[in-house]
Amino acid sequence: MIEFARNVRLWFAPEEVRQEGTTPDYRFSLANERTFLAWLRTALALIGGGFAVDQFLPDLRWGWRVGLALALLAAGVLCSLRAVNHWMRCERAMRRGEDLPVSRFPALLSVVVAVVAVAMVVVVLVGWEG
């Protein structure tokens, strides 16, 4: 948790990142940036999915509709927070010449998306006109 707080401080302090280690090949930094953007797109897609559940399943019971939408929106928020945090960790690891950080977030997100998808199938089949 302390590590996370330190990272959050670094999000807003670009100078401090540059003080560490050496500047890597700019192509590595750009690749890291593209990975960050890909995660951000995933987050935006999840947020769009939340809107879509709310808009395109109007016959669903209120609780299910709002629950599913909020689950997708929360996943989007988590995904974007993780995107910037992971980008920062990778950037620092590259500057220090360390191994890139490992993460169980992709597996976690896959499981959550799978669960939400199954819930949607069940809800659409059973809860329709609930």
Add this chain to the structure above:
Amino acid sequence: MTEPARDPGLQPERTRLAWRRTTLSATVAAILAAKTALHGSTSAAGVLGCAACCALWLGFLLVANRRIRALAAADRPTALAPRQATGAVLCTIAIALCAAALVV
């Protein structure tokens, strides 16, 4: 007369296009937000939510355009500044919060 050295892997161009794709995703999210906000009867809260999402989308566009210009200007682009990354992420999170407010 020597051409400026170009990266054969076209990394800056790919990064620029990644920003463009991400802006497009943000546009889709903002349009869905506007649709949700203005769906059915138009209320003051709906208009306010729609305006907030539009402003956030503009904020995202601003961050993306700045970065795209920086990528195009330099021969060897500098790494993304954490402030820009945080700005883009904060816009995304704020859109999600607007969405939550609009959905509930």
